[in-house]
Amino acid sequence: MSYMHSVGLILVYAICFVLSKGASQSRRHPQCQAVTTVIKISQEVYEQDTKRTMFCRGSANVTSCEGTCKSRMIPKVSSPLGFTKVCKCCRENRLRIKKVELRKCYTEDKVLIPNERYTVDIREPESCSCSTCG
Known part of the structure; x- marks a missing residue:
């Protein structure tokens, strides 16, 4: 696995984590x-x-x-x-x-x-x- 591929996967993971955090917060605040x-x-x-x-x-x-x-x-x-x-x-x-x-x-x-x-x-x-x- 290349360095650029690893950075890309980490970036995708970080974006998905942030998006999932936002979705769970909107469930707490109707x-x-x-x-x-x-x-x-x-x-x-x-x-x-x-x-x-x-x-x-x-x-x-x-x-x-x-x-x-x-x-x-x-x-x-x-x-x-x-x-x-x-x-x-x-x-x-x-x-x-x-x-x-x-x-x-x-x-x-x-x-x-x-x-x-x-x-x-x-x-x-x-x-x-x-x-x-x-």
Whole structure:
């Protein structure tokens, strides 16, 4: 076996090892997807008719975008920087409005107001995908 042949085999082995490492890492970090998470919401509300300020709070299950997307940098002689970047980010395709009822409302003195509720609109992703960053 010649020296050049040995170097070529080592190089092929190294490339295959790096590629297999990248493939196993992408299995550990899932692709971009919509996931459900719980958020806490606090809202200060001023009621015109009663001229009072109240503070309402609650929690809600909302959708968010999570996961990894493939990005890369490609050497390019004709580019002023010498390379081209192709960046992808996990983000929403479309948003939807979700109504959330805040069920605990308090006076400015922190006294619970019985049976008081306040509804807020939250924008959340309807679906997610890997898209151009920016």
